Amino acid sequence: MGKVKRLPQSVVQHIAAGEVVERPASVVKELIENSIDAGARHIYVNLVSGGKRKIEVRDDGSGIEPDDVPVIFERYTTSKIGDIEDLYNISTLGFRGEALSSIALVSRVTLETSTGEDGVRYVIEGGKEKSLESVSLPRGTRIVVENLFYNLPARRKFLKNDSYEKNLAIDWAKKYALIYPEISFVVSADEENIFVTPGNGDVKDVAIVIFEEPLRPVYLNFSNPPISFNGLLDGGRLYPDRKREVFAINGRVVRPYILQKVVEDAISKIIGDKGFPLIIMNLKLPLNFIDVNIHPAKLEIKILEEGRVYSEVYNGIYEAIRGKDISYKTSDREKPVMEIREAPATIEREEIGSYEQKILIPEEVKDEEGIFPLEPVGQYMNTFIICTSSNGIYLVDQHVAHERVLFDSFGEIKGIPQFLLEPRYIEVSSANYELIELIVNNLNQIGFECDISGPGGIVVRAIPSFLKDVDIESAISDYLESKDLDLNNLKREVACKSAVKLGDRLSMEEMRELLKNLSRIRNYKLCPHGRPIIIQLIDRETVFKKFGR
Known part of the structure; x- marks a missing residue:
């Protein structure tokens, strides 16, 4: 008898629900997107116990027709697409018909909605209808989600404390408030007002509310059909992390790994690598330029003609701040500060061209001992x-030499990372959540693109462009075992696990390239772990003396 069997429908549904609803923040995101699609001008969000006990989202949008109410809680039911062609012309934030059914499977949901005429109150719990009644309600929709994951104790167990879950959920509300400044957001948690945005259409006013500090706004308004973007850049300060970078594509807040890098490169071209900006950007592309049907959570988007799009973004950001006189000072808190003033009108226009990645280790180093150039034998x-120079004959340890070259490349190169064909999932179950979060943040700082993947896991989507291959699992394992969580130690481990190994046969061209890169390194004598890289076997004078020359 065969071992393969079909899963019961209830199991299939819960697996699918887990892809959409990971935690309270996932619910808040999905419900806010539904409110935006309904044309809401006011959205109210309220959380109790981090959203684990209760999530309430209320809007003044178009409401739902009474006949549609029970149907929308069935899987793959939606009013937003009708056939396959529609998948490639999606103009709404929701479209898969999975969110409400997934939420209802793992909680108790109360829906109150009205189109301005007849109103309906509907209750569903664990995917089973409890009640449906007609009521008098104002136009709009109110959804209350209670006891999230009450029927999945294993999933509920992995949720973090109330404060952590609350902050994740509020973060989604903040991002959508920044991308949609024309909508007023009122957000509260545990009877405490968190923020209220004016809904006046000015992203600067929303940013001041969200980030709670004065801004020196540089408005972004770029258009070169069919590509355009708008938003805001703070011209007064840079920050040590990316927490103030918010990106959307066609109004959909996404994880914009490459877009983030392109924008940062354009800014650093003018002001240098001094920190990360406060930036809010909504990139607008033709519907047939993007594919949002990548994952049920709709956090990632594929872009057609990526090179063209990113070149336009790079040039647009560059133009927005080019022509400004920018200088730095250090704030009282030792944070880098950027000042932008109008430059003289005589400034020459620079030809920007297309977005390109910077070369590896661009700076030549003065060779005080006359060792370089080295020619491999x-x-x-x-x-x-085995290599020679005008100074004598040398031996170079290929592994530690390559390790030093890679270590010094971190921070020298800033560009588009290499995205993996398949994301790599790494289990670090021995580490607690805070430690995993630190590892992810450190990896992202040195050029990786990764996220926390459930309890005890990390997903790596991209690696720095100068790494051909890396045993990231071993690098993270050794990083943890060392007990030294310094960023440089992570660089050392990654460089070590990415370098050529002892016993690897190298071609003459590979040896020549390695020695050339080594000549550009300031500390070419020692690897990051302190081992010697190069030793001299014999100097030129001794060779001639031994042969009587």
């Missing part, structure tokens, strides 16, 4: 490179 035991 061959390998000894496929471990050491």
Whole structure:
């Protein structure tokens, strides 16, 4: 008898629900997107116990027709698409018909809605209808989600404390408030008002409310059909992290790994790598330029003609701040500060061109001992490179030499990372959530693109562009075992696990390229762990003396 069997429908539904509803923040995101799609001008969000006990989202949108109310809680039911072609012309935030059914499977949901005429109150719990009645209500929709994951104790167990879950949920509300400044958001938690945005259409006013500090706004308004974007850049301060970067594509808040890098590169071209900006950007592309049907959570988007799009973004950001006289000072809190003033009108226009990645280790280093250039002769035991120079004959340890080159490349190169064909999932179950969060933040700082993936896991989507390959699992394992969580230690471990190994056979061209890169390194004598890289076998004078020359 065969071992493969079909899963019961109830199991299938709960698996699907887990992809959409990961935690309270997922519910808040999905419900806010529904309110925006309904044309709401006011959205109210309220949380109790971090959203674990209760999530309430209320709006003044178009409401739902009474006949549609029970149907919308069935899987794959939606008013937003009708056939396959519609999947490639999606103009709404929701479209898959999975969110409400997934939420209702793992909680108790009360829906109150009205189109301005007949109103309906509907209650569903664990995917089963409890009641449906007609009521008198104002136009709009109110959804209350209670006891999230009450029927999935294993999933509920992995939720964090109330404060942590609350902050994640509020973060989604903040992002959508910034992208939709024309909508007024009122957000509260545990009977405490968190923020209220004016809904006047000015992103600056929303940003001041969200970030609670004065701004020096540089408005972004770029258009080169069919590509455009708008938003705001703070011209008064840079920050040590990316927490104040908010990106959307066609109004959909996304995880914009490459877009983030492109924008940061355009800014650093003018002001240098001094920190991260406060920026809110909504990139607008033709519907047939994007594919949002990548994952049930709709956090990632594929873009057609990526090179063209990113070049336009790079040039648009560059133009927005080019022509400004920018200088730095240090604030009282030792944070980098950026000042932008109008430059003289005589400033020459620079030809920008297309977005390109910076080269590896661009700076030449003065060779005070006359060792370089080194010319490879061959390998000894496929471990050491035998090489010569005008100064004598040398042995170079290929592994530690490559390790030093890679270590010094972190921070020198800033560009588009290499996205993996398949995301790599790494289990770090021995680490607590706070430690995993630190690891993810440190990896992102040195050029990786990764996220926390459930309890005890990390998903890696991209690696720094100068790494051909990396045993990231071993690097993270050794990083944790060392007990040294310094960023440089992570660089050392990643460089070590990415470098050529002892016993690897290298071609003459590979040896020549490695020695050339080594010549550009300031500390070419020692690897990041302190081992010697290069030793001199014999100097030129001794060779001639021994042969009687």
